[in-house]
Amino acid sequence: xxxxxxxxxxxxxxxxxxxxxxxxxxxxxxxxxxxxxxxxxxxxxxxxxxxxxxxxxxxxxxxxxxxxxxxxxxxxxxxxxxxxxxxxxxxxxxxxxxxxxxxxxxxxxxxxxxxxxxxxxxxxxxxxxxxxxxxxxxxxxxxxxxxxxxxxxxxxxxxxxxxxxxxxxxxxxxxxxxxxxxxxxxxxxxxxxxxxxxxxxxxxxxxxxxxxxxxxxxxxxxxxxxxxxxxxxxxxxxxxxxxxxxxxxxxxxxxxxxxxxxxxxxxxxxxxxxxxxxxxxxxxxxxxxxxxxxxxxxxxxxxxxxxxxxxxxxxxxxxxxxxxxxxxxxxxxxxxxxxxxxxxxxxxxxxxxxxxxxxxxxxxxxxxxx
Amino acid sequence: xxxxxxxxxxxxxxxxxxxxxxxxxxxxxxxxxxxxxxxxxxxxxxxxxxxxxxxxxxxxxxxxxxxxxxxxxxxxxxxxxxxxxxxxxxxxxxxxxxxxxxxxxxxxxxxxxxxxxxxxx
Numbered sequence: 151x152x153x154x155x156x157x158x159x160x161x162x163x164x165x166x167x168x169x170x171x172x173x174x175x176x177x178x179x180x181x182x183x184x185x186x187x188x189x190x191x192x193x194x195x196x197x198x199x200x201x202x203x204x205x206x207x208x209x210x211x212x213x214x215x216x217x218x219x220x221x222x223x224x225x226x227x228x229x230x231x232x233x234x235x236x237x238x239x240x241x242x243x244x245x246x247x248x249x250x251x252x253x254x255x256x257x258x259x260x261x262x263x264x265x266x267x268x269x270x271x272x273x274x275x276x277x278x279x280x281x282x283x284x285x286x287x288x289x290x291x292x293x294x295x296x297x298x299x300x301x302x303x304x305x306x307x308x309x310x311x312x313x314x315x316x317x318x319x320x321x322x323x324x325x326x327x328x329x330x331x332x333x334x335x336x337x338x339x340x341x342x343x344x345x346x347x348x349x350x351x352x353x354x355x356x357x358x359x360x361x362x363x364x365x366x367x368x369x370x371x372x373x374x375x376x377x378x379x380x381x382x383x384x385x386x387x388x389x390x391x392x393x394x395x396x397x398x399x400x401x402x403x404x405x406x407x408x409x410x411x412x413x414x415x416x417x418x419x420x421x422x423x424x425x426x427x428x429x430x431x432x433x434x435x436x437x438x439x440x441x442x443x444x445x446x447x448x449x450x451x452x453x454x455x456x457x458x459x460x461x462x463x464x465x466x467x468x469x470x471x472x473x474x475x476x477x478x479x480x481x482x483x484x485x486x487x488x489x490x491x492x493x494x495x496x497x498x499x500x501x502x503x504x505x506x507x508x509x510x511x512x513x514x515x516x517x518x519x520x
Numbered sequence: 521x522x523x524x525x526x527x528x529x530x531x532x533x534x535x536x537x538x539x540x541x542x543x544x545x546x547x548x549x550x551x552x553x554x555x556x557x558x559x560x561x562x563x564x565x566x567x568x569x570x571x572x573x574x575x576x577x578x579x580x581x582x583x584x585x586x587x588x589x590x591x592x593x594x595x596x597x598x599x600x601x602x603x604x605x606x607x608x609x610x611x612x613x614x615x616x617x618x619x620x621x622x623x624x625x626x627x628x629x630x631x632x633x634x635x636x637x638x639x640x641x
Contacts, residue, residue: 444554
């Protein structure tokens with residue numbers, strides 16, 4: 151039974167035929183699992199997982215003023231971003247809080263192609279419509295988005311289009327694939343090598359089924375998508391970061407371009423520069439929980455005296471490590487690697503330790519230097 | 521074996537009830553990665569949250585299907601929580617409870633009634 155209040159992606163019928171268990175996520179009826187979260191998680195780490203991420207928002211921002219206008223609300227330098235590249239960034243409110251996190255790139259010579267989170271897309275698009283000035287124009291793309299992730303993803307895709315094997319991590323292109331106009335980027339949300347492929351909605355099911363014909367490829371639900379991104383140390387907006395979190399607190403300072411910090415010309419620059427200079431009051435860290443139950447979102451973090459100093463924002467078992475891992479916020483004084491802390495799960499205190507993220511090494515594809 | 525609408529099962533032997541979660545519940549949860557069983561000696565009332573079962577995605581409460589005193593907990597689940605998936609209604613039991621009022625079981629569903637209940641979900 152489909153919940154009538156939920157939207158569907160162009161692949162909804164395909165998920166149901168595959169026997170997926172469906173749940174509501176970001177306003178969409180989405181597959182949480184097919185075979186099982188653990189098996190799907192492991193398959194993606196060992197082979198190639200296929201994800202329907204069509205619930206995410208896709209748009210283009212075009213016009214002569216597109217990049218300059220887009221930059222007003224993000225801390226990344228997009229003026230110097232070359233065609234064929236994409237960059238992770240943050241849509242900021244005037245306080246420097248994170249309205250959303252996003253990928254924006256130049257797959258072609260027509261402005262920026264931007265992918266945003268499902269649950270925030272309506273708000274993001276409304277924000278840009280209200281705030282983009284000059285001739286910068288937002289066009290929402292009603293396309294499907296398919297991700298293929300894992301160590302065998304590149305070989306699977308090379309069989310369809312050899313040029314994809316030549317792309318480096320965070321490169322993007324607009325090209326004919328499966329006989330149709332696609333936007334492809336070598337990126338993802340699992341820590342593995344792989345691609346995100348934007349395809350015309352009416353071609354999605356054909357392309358999805360074509361990719362599943364390869365024995366190396368299995369469909370992966372949102373359950374494993376979440377455990378994979380957690381192991382990769384990647385934050386989930388609305389949980390680990392939100393409109394109250396700054397890039398400094400969120401441990402996302404890599405998204406602050408040097409030139410933009412120098413110019414201090416983006417939303418919330420004042421707060422962000424102050425936090426960079428003086429330190430934030432809290433910072434996102436990785437934790438390994440050394441005993442007991444998984445510490446999940448909302449679990450309190452305490453120091454060794456038992457004083458509560460922060461909260462877990464996401465957590466769960468790591469299938470790859472066989473340990474319980476979590477992300478959460480603590481004051482910087484407790485953020486050094488190796489710091490011993492406690493997490494409190496259902497009233498029970500358990501030993502935890504601050505560890506480096508990613509929890510599981512990322513395996514992005516870096517092109518050999520020419 | 522009898523079942524609750526919350527998908528716990530009870531098997532009574534004398535005044536000792538072995539309790540767990542149904543195969544349906546285990547399948548719905550998916551991969552069980554952690555089980556918190558009740559402490560031996562604890563007194564529970566029917567409907568109390570007395571154990572927790574966790575999948576990769578979430579933690580779920582397990583409610584006591586009968587009142588009484590916990591006399592044994594299945595500690596094997598701490599190292600092999602996946603037993604709940606492979607044998608929910610056998611080796612995947614959670615605890616044994618010395619029941620204080622065996623009449624409480626009369627209100628529970630037998631297998632046929634539970635199967636009929638599942639068909640309505």
